[in-house]
Amino acid sequence: MKIIDKLAQIRNEISIAETQFHRDQGSVCLLAVSKTRTVDEIIAAISSGQRHFGENYCQEAIEKIESINQADVIWHFIGPIQSNKTKQIATYFDWVHTVDRIKIARRLNEIRPEEKKPLNICVQINISGEESKSGISLDDAGQFIYELEQFKRLKVRGLMALPAPTDNFEEQRAAFSKLNQKLHDLNIKTPELDTLSIGTTQDMHAAIAEGATIVRIGTAIFGPRNARNDAN
Numbered sequence: 001m002k003i004i005d006k007l008a009q010i011r012n013e014i015s016i017a018e019t020q021f022h023r024d025q026g027s028v029c030l031l032a033v034s035k036t037r038t039v040d041e042i043i044a045a046i047s048s049g050q051r052h053f054g055e056n057y058c059q060e061a062i063e064k065i066e067s068i069n070q071a072d073v074i075w076h077f078i079g080p081i082q083s084n085k086t087k088q089i090a091t092y093f094d095w096v097h098t099v100d101r102i103k104i105a106r107r108l109n110e111i112r113p114e115e116k117k118p119l120n121i122c123v124q125i126n127i128s129g130e131e132s133k134s135g136i137s138l139d140d141a142g143q144f145i146y147e148l149e150q151f152k153r154l155k156v157r158g159l160m161a162l163p164a165p166t167d168n169f170e171e172q173r174a175a176f177s178k179l180n181q182k183l184h185d186l187n188i189k190t191p192e193l194d195t196l197s198i199g200t201t202q203d204m205h206a207a208i209a210e211g212a213t214i215v216r217i218g219t220a221i222f223g224p225r226n227a228r229n230d231a232n
Helices: 003-020 039-047 058-068 083-092 102-111 138-148 169-187 204-209
Strands: 029-033 052-055 074-077 095-099 119-125 154-161 195-197 214-217
Touching (some): 003 029, 003 039, 003 204, 039 058, 052 058, 083 102, 095 102, 095 154, 102 119, 138 154, 169 204, 195 214, 204 214
Parallel strands (some): 029 214, 052 074, 074 095, 095 119
């Protein structure tokens, strides 16, 4: 199946889930996870109307962004943030989904070019308490977002998480429900928070049921991930 057909299928699934779970049509943004994918594959998705792309590896992403060089394409950084990559991330990306340290936020704020709009960021939550994953605890989210308010070149949009994998729909919903409730609680003091970056190919429907505004889909669009030969 071609990328254009896979995109159409995923968009249809999102639309059906929006209806099923009483969400507004068009309220869920499809973020195509394009890490390890070729420029030609991304261009095929762009030609099919896809505009939001997520990348995990900084140098690989920059090469793609410069090659494609299309103003209406929105680039999201969704990988771990290394301190020595903050300049590139702040310069090239429109969104960063994985902020969980004030040190990193400060660097992104200082380096974000003045001619660009403030950098949209999501706070990464370690919802399942896994030692192998980055992110702060739900309990610390409110204080962390309060501290981020000092950075005027950043725009805090909401929360992101990648729960421990499970095939059980209700278990998937339970993890996402905690994030959804936390965002509602945070909205009392910070009403501009509007984003839940949750859900992948494996648990997209549960995420939409629990308020996802961005779902991060790679395999269902591009097929099995390509191997990488370098580290960046």
